[in-house]
Amino acid sequence: MTGGSVRRxxxxxxxxxxxxxxxxxxxxxxxxxxxxxxxxGASASASPSPAADTRPKAPLTGAPVDPSVVARSxxxxxxxxxxxxxxxxxxxxIEEQNSPVRYVGLFQSQDSAQVGPLxxxxxxxxxxxxxxxxxxxFRDGPNGMVDQVTRSALLGINSAxxxxxxxxxGSDLYASTSTLRAGASAPAAKPILVFGDGITGAxxxxxxxxxxxxxxxxxxxxxxxxxxxxxxxRESGGPAITVKNLIVQVVEYKxxxxxxxxxxxxxxxKMFGSGxxxxxxxxxxxxxxxxxxxxxxxxxxxxxxAVPVRLAPGTTxxxxxxxxxxxxxx
Numbered sequence: 001m002t003g004g005s006v007r008r009x010x011x012x013x014x015x016x017x018x019x020x021x022x023x024x025x026x027x028x029x030x031x032x033x034x035x036x037x038x039x040x041g042a043s044a045s046a047s048p049s050p051a052a053d054t055r056p057k058a059p060l061t062g063a064p065v066d067p068s069v070v071a072r073s074x075x076x077x078x079x080x081x082x083x084x085x086x087x088x089x090x091x092x093x094i095e096e097q098n099s100p101v102r103y104v105g106l107f108q109s110q111d112s113a114q115v116g117p118l119x120x121x122x123x124x125x126x127x128x129x130x131x132x133x134x135x136x137x138f139r140d141g142p143n144g145m146v147d148q149v150t151r152s153a154l155l156g157i158n159s160a161x162x163x164x165x166x167x168x169x170g171s172d173l174y175a176s177t178s179t180l181r182a183g184a185s186a187p188a189a190k191p192i193l194v195f196g197d198g199i200t201g202a203x204x205x206x207x208x209x210x211x212x213x214x215x216x217x218x219x220x221x222x223x224x225x226x227x228x229x230x231x232x233x234r235e236s237g238g239p240a241i242t243v244k245n246l247i248v249q250v251v252e253y254k255x256x257x258x259x260x261x262x263x264x265x266x267x268x269x270k271m272f273g274s275g276x277x278x279x280x281x282x283x284x285x286x287x288x289x290x291x292x293x294x295x296x297x298x299x300x301x302x303x304x305x306a307v308p309v310r311l312a313p314g315t316t317x318x319x320x321x322x323x324x325x326x327x328x329x330x
Contacts, residue, residue, distance in 0.1 A: 058109035059188075062195025063313040065109050073186035074108040074134035075177040076154075078119040083239055085174070086115030092193070093241070094318045096124055096269050097216060097253070098298035101238070106134065107177040108189045117311050118159060118166065121145050123256060124320070126152045127271040130295050132192055135184045137166075137175045141256045157186040192298050196310025205304025209285035209329035214248055216325050218243035225283055230312065232280055244314030247277040247301060249290050255310075267318040276299050278327040281312045285329035 055064040060074065079087065080102050087093050089112035090105035102119045105112075106129075118139035129136060130153050140146065140160040149156040157180055159173050161167050165183050166173045212223040214237070222236030223246055233242040251269045259263035277290040279301055286309055292299040301309045321327075 032112055042257055044283035059191045060106055060108045061314055069109055069189045073181060074106055074189035075180050076129050076134040076136045077105050077115045077175050078121060078125060078138040079103040079105060080119035082115045088241060092316045094128060094320065096320050097218060098267060111177045113176050114174045115177060117172035118175060121149055122268045123148065124271055126154060126271040129154055131298050132189060133187055135180050135186045137180045139173055155186050155283055157183055193316060194308045194310055195313050203284055203286050203303050204307065205288050206284045207287035208283050208314060209280065211330045212280050212285060213328050214319060214325065215319065217322055227283065230282060241317065243317040245311045245316040246280040247316060247318045248321050248327050249318055250276040250323060250325060253322050279309050
C-alpha cells in the first residue's frame, strides 16, 4: 500500500473504539493471617517455602537474570518480512504498521544468533529508542533518515557501512545481537517499562479476558491468553509469538519523504504526545492511555485512573496501531 493510500485510509477512519471496561481501584494488600500452632501430634517439620530468587532483574523484562547480564547494553534490530526470525528472543518487540510491516526487536537479557531480514531505518525508531540508547542495527535507508541516526544518540550500525557485521541469505540480511553489541560501546540498558509482580487483582479500566481482537486498517490480529503459561499468544494476523504482556498503543501516522531527489514516500508512527492504550497482562485486559512528552522521556502506560500499569515480569509486545483501529476483548 502506498503512503498516499494509507493516509486516505487513516483520514477516513473513526477514532479508536476501545471496549469500555469496568473501573475499579488497585486492591489494598491484606494482612497475613496469624501463624497456626502445630497440634500435639503434628510433625515438627513442615514443607519449606520456595527460596526467593535474589538475582537482579533485567531492565527490559523485570525478570530475574544472571548478574553478568543485567548491566550490559541493549541491542535494537529493525526487521521486516512475513516470517521474521529471532524476535522470539527479544525482550520487547515494537510492531509498526508500514507496508510491509516493520518490527524493532530489543534484546538485552537474551541474544539471538539470527535476527532478520533487516529493515531500513525510519524516524519512529529514533523517537522510540533514544531513551534506551541501544546499539541499533538496520539496513541502510534514505540518506536523510540515515543522517538522522548519525546525529542521534543511537549507536547505529548501518549495513551499508558495516556489511561484515551481517550475514546474507539471498537478498536478505541477518544480524547476530552479540556481534552487534561487540561492535559498539553502548551504555548499560535501563528500564523503559513499569513492571510489578503481575496483575492479579482488579485494575481501573480492566476486566478479566481470555482473548483480544485488534482491528487495524490493514487487517486484524487475534491474541489468546494461555493460563498454564500465563502468557499471550498471537493466533492470527501476524507471525506467531508468545509474550507476557501485549500493548496496543494508538498513534498517529505521518507521511515521510524517502528522497528529495528521486521522490517516494512512506508512513511512520508518531510516538510523542498521548493517546488511547490497551494493555493485556496476565488474565487482565486494561483500557487506558499512553503518554510520552518528548524524546528523553519514556512512554508511560496508564490505567483509567492515570496510575501506571504494572506489567508482569517477562517479554512485551507493542503494536503501534493507527488512529481508527479498534480493540475488543472477551
